[in-house]
Amino acid sequence: MSKYKASEDRYEKMQYRRCGKSGIKLPLLSLGLWHNFGDKDDFENARNILKTAFNNGITHFDLANNYGPPYGSAERNFGKIFAEDFKQYRDELIISTKAGWDMWPGPYGNFGSRKYLIASLDQSLKRMGLDYVDIFYHHRPDPETSLEETMGALDHIVKQGKALYVGISQYSAKDTAKAASILREQKTPFLIHQPRYNMMDRWVEDGLLNTLDHEGIGSIVFSPLEQGILTDKYLNGIPGDSRAATKGSYLDETQITPEVITKVRRLNEIAQSRNQSLAQMAVAWLLKDKRVTSVLVGVSKVSQLEDNIKTIQNLNFNKNELEKIEEILQNK
Ligand SMILES: NC(=O)c1ccc[n+]([C@@H]2O[C@H](COP(=O)([O-])OP(=O)(O)OC[C@H]3O[C@@H](n4cnc5c(N)ncnc54)[C@H](OP(=O)(O)O)[C@@H]3O)[C@@H](O)[C@H]2O)c1
Numbered sequence: 001m002s003k004y005k006a007s008e009d010r011y012e013k014m015q016y017r018r019c020g021k022s023g024i025k026l027p028l029l030s031l032g033l034w035h036n037f038g039d040k041d042d043f044e045n046a047r048n049i050l051k052t053a054f055n056n057g058i059t060h061f062d063l064a065n066n067y068g069p070p071y072g073s074a075e076r077n078f079g080k081i082f083a084e085d086f087k088q089y090r091d092e093l094i095i096s097t098k099a100g101w102d103m104w105p106g107p108y109g110n111f112g113s114r115k116y117l118i119a120s121l122d123q124s125l126k127r128m129g130l131d132y133v134d135i136f137y138h139h140r141p142d143p144e145t146s147l148e149e150t151m152g153a154l155d156h157i158v159k160q161g162k163a164l165y166v167g168i169s170q171y172s173a174k175d176t177a178k179a180a181s182i183l184r185e186q187k188t189p190f191l192i193h194q195p196r197y198n199m200m201d202r203w204v205e206d207g208l209l210n211t212l213d214h215e216g217i218g219s220i221v222f223s224p225l226e227q228g229i230l231t232d233k234y235l236n237g238i239p240g241d242s243r244a245a246t247k248g249s250y251l252d253e254t255q256i257t258p259e260v261i262t263k264v265r266r267l268n269e270i271a272q273s274r275n276q277s278l279a280q281m282a283v284a285w286l287l288k289d290k291r292v293t294s295v296l297v298g299v300s301k302v303s304q305l306e307d308n309i310k311t312i313q314n315l316n317f318n319k320n321e322l323e324k325i326e327e328i329l330q331n332k
Pocket residue numbers: 031032033034035062063139169170194221222223224225226227228229231232233241242243244279296297298299300301303304305307308
């Protein structure tokens with residue numbers, strides 16, 4: 001029996017936004033378990049991050065089959081914490097997982113076949129100790145498998161009762177519209193798209209957000225802080241415990257160029273004038289677009305999550321601030 005009792009006022013601390021035209025509302029900030037929940041990470045730190053999230057009204061935890069390292073370990077560690085602390089709150093949580101990237105050897109452990117997706121979700125449910133997930137995603141487009149097959153697999157999974165809703169990630173606007181049409185025909189509940197979006201990577205503004213709005217589908221945007229670049233952490237060099245200093249991560253020191261840091265420093269000054277951290281301003285900047293349902297942050301420390309959650313205290317921008325930000329970014 002868990003000793004964890006969630007803060008009673010957790011729902012007063014967060015704001016929620018409707019996900020497209022669905023019945024689901026998501027917190028403005030959600031928590032991703034891509035990093036910091038694997039076997040090489042500190043288990044108690046991971047547990048404290050999850051508790052801090054839920055204590056602040058973050059009801060959505062996002063996983064994938066291959067989060068770790070090693071692959072599968074984030075789901076396994078989440079499963080242990082879930083069993084000990086969160087089981088009693090299952091109906092207050094939206095838990096998602098995905099398949100689409102490489103997971104096991106051979107031709108059936110990658111991309112978008114019916115065989116891969118159905119087997120992978122069964123494995124994920126076992127690792128997490130869950131009967132079902134709330135959202136199951138196809139993690140990336142598969143250029144060789146028909147959308148009919150991949151969307152058919154998502155439909156089957158919902159009919160099996162193993163996922164309540166489905167989503168897709170990293171799909172173009174065009175493929176999203178095609179997927180939506182197939183899923184509509186099948187009457188599969190297509191809840192959400194998970195694209196990469198932040199101040200420095202704005203591809204979604206070029207059609208995808210319009211398509212989602214038109215189709216009544218929500219969005220949850222990943223790497224909102226450009227993996228940490230859009231914070232003040234790299235302003236004075238590369239801290240030894242940062243993602244950029246971690247071997248095998250998708251961020252390396254060569255991406256943190258003097259040109260990037262010049263922009264970040266100028267953005268940081270605007271954030272300071274708003275009495276916000278840069279991380280908070282970067283999250284608020286994404287949420288100013290109501291087509292963004294939720295911002296999916298990753299954190300390595302409880303203090304980072306607490307910092308990011310304070311974003312909701314100041315979500316508004318004036319015209320002057322927005323113009324200054326555009327002048328710095330030069331990427332519209
Ligand atoms: N669908 C997909 O293909 C896909 C791909 C990638 C991610 N995702 C999802 O999106 C989630 C978030 O992605 P992400 O981890 O790249 O997001 P992110 O929020 O852009 O970056 C997270 C990193 O930024 C740093 N950070 C966060 N808050 C901070 C703060 N307040 N002050 C200073 N540093 C801070 C931490 O880095 P340090 O480790 O340096 O402390 C943290 O690990 C993932 O967990 C996953 O669920 C999905």
